[in-house]
Amino acid sequence: MKIFKQLFIVGLCFLVFTACTTDSKKSTKKSTETTVKKEKTGQAFIKDDEGTATVLSIAIGSKSHTTLVAAVQAAELENVLVNAGPLMVFAPTNEAFAALPKGTVENLLKPENKNALANILKYHVTPGNYSKDFLKKFKKLGQANNQYVTIEIVDGEPMIGGAKILGSVKAGNGIVHVIDKVLLPPTKE
Numbered sequence: 658m659k660i661f662k663q664l665f666i667v668g669l670c671f672l673v674f675t676a677c678t679t680d681s682k683k684s685t686k687k688s689t690e691t692t693v694k695k696e697k698t699g700q701a702f703i704k705d706d707e708g709t710a711t712v713l714s715i716a717i718g719s720k721s722h723t724t725l726v727a728a729v730q731a732a733e734l735e736n737v738l739v740n741a742g743p744l745m746v747f748a749p750t751n752e753a754f755a756a757l758p759k760g761t762v763e764n765l766l767k768p769e770n771k772n773a774l775a776n777i778l779k780y781h782v783t784p785g786n787y788s789k790d791f792l793k794k795f796k797k798l799g800q801a802n803n804q805y806v807t808i809e810i811v812d813g814e815p816m817i818g819g820a821k822i823l824g825s826v827k828a829g830n831g832i833v834h835v836i837d838k839v840l841l842p843p844t845k846e
């Protein structure tokens with residue numbers, strides 16, 4: 658009878674031990690599966706129905722800026738455009754992107770060109786929150802890519818790097834100036 662009790666206890670311990678290791682293997686497998694999914698994180702992906710629109714949400718909500726939004730997403734710059742700011746974004750329209758040489762946009766959207774695309778997009782962002790009229794006081798602006806864009810006054814209107822401001826929309830973290838041309842940073846020599 659003593660041997661039977663000992664075998665029973667050993668068997669019970671074996672079952673408990675194997676059950677615990679099976680559960681830990683399952684939980685390890687589950688946690689591995691959830692980390693494989695790459696979910697986008699950061700402020701840009703928090704849903705907020707009550708706040709003032711950010712420069713990013715304004716672009717996302719505009720049918721005229723779908724190419725710009727696709728480029729921002731390809732360069733993974735969404736979180737930059739929801740920061741507190743103030744940010745002044747010069748937002749080219751879909752037509753402005755279409756005016757680039759054929760294949761340019763498609764080429765820039767490739768993963769291997771992410772850095773070049775990010776540089777171009779950062780050339781469209783300036784720290785500040787200046788109205789179209791206030792921009793007339795400047796000759797150049799320092800952009801987020803550490804380069805400068807020139808401002809010229811043509812027929813009383815500010816031209817940003819040769820682009821005309823078509824309209825402006827105030828945002829909770831800055832302002833969006835809709836422009837008719839994609840700004841290309843000067844090449845570094």
